[in-house]
Amino acid sequence: MARFHDIGLRHFVAQIEQAGAEVGARVRWHCDQWLAELVTDDRRALVIGRVFPLNDAAAAQIATDKVATCALLADAGVPFVPHHLLRFGTGPDPVALTRELVGLPAVLKPHRESSGVDVLRAVDEAEALAALTYLEGRYRAIAVSPLLPIEDEYRLVVLDGDVLLVYRKAIAAGEWRHNLRFGARPVLDVDPTAPTPAALAAMRALGLRFASVDVAVVAGRPKVLEVNSGVSLEHFSQAGERHRALAADVYRAAVRACLA
Known part of the structure; x- marks a missing residue:
């Protein structure tokens, strides 16, 4: 291990x-x-x-599934970036299905968790075929979403309706993914006005107490990109002393809630 x-x-x-x-x-x-x-x-x-005993088992599992999360967000009227399930080997040609579901360009990713691993973009059919062939060798099913012009992306950590932490993910030069593990910087001192309502609505829709919510701003409108019931702040903590202190505050609150 x-x-x-x-x-x-x-x-x-x-x-x-x-x-x-x-x-x-x-x-x-x-x-x-x-x-x-x-x-x-x-x-x-x-x-x-990074999973605390604060969410019930079903809610935590739903949050790890991007497609299931979207189903509940849609039902609750929460704005979100759509994710559709694509199963390999059980339907039409995957490239054709991708075109049917979201069109091209598209983002292809594992539908459960991933932390940015194996998140691929396909601008045209050739890239879609290459990406889908690769993913089919690793997964039984994936999530397909449209490639949107994201203006900003935020991560908010919420516990029992209170936003404990919010930061903006500033992407690295030459990168398109807003993942800290791929070089994005966690920017503090941001205005949480835009992303907070969507994040809180997502927590309510999924029945979660403690989670992190990624909110993308597209054409000036915040949309929930994904929800994580396992709250990971390791890459965030590596950004500096202030970041480590803020992460410690989050985990302190979570530990207190677990033992209350």
Whole structure:
């Protein structure tokens, strides 16, 4: 099993230990620091990876599925970037289906989680064929979404209706994905007015207590891009001392909520 520092949890481990100490909880690590056990005299909470025991199991699973998330957002009237399910080997030609679902250019990605891994764009049929052939070798199904001209993208971390953290993802030069692991910078001191209503509405629609919500601004309108029930701030923490302190505040609040 990979050690925690190999899978990007170095800051997370320290932040959880600090948060536990501040609330009087003993922190025991298992599975090479992938699983945390927080214990007080009368409470016990388990945290695996970046997933806290604050959301019910169904809501947490829905949030990991981009297509299921979109179904609930649509039903609740929350503006969102559409994601459609494409299953390999059970329907028409995948390139033709991509054209039918969203047209080209398109974004092709795993429909569950991914953290930006294997998120590909296809401008024309040749790129779509190459991307779909690659993804078919790795996944049984993917999500297909339109490639939109995103003006800004924000991440908001929400706990029980309160926005604990909001930052803008400034993409790296020559990159099109707004992922910190691909060089985007987390910009603080942003105006949360635009993305907050959509993020809070998404949390309500999915029945989540604690999650991060990515909101894209397209043509001046905020749209929910995806929701993550596992709150990862490791790359955010690497951006500087202030970022680490803000991430620690988020995890401190989550730990308190788990043991309340």
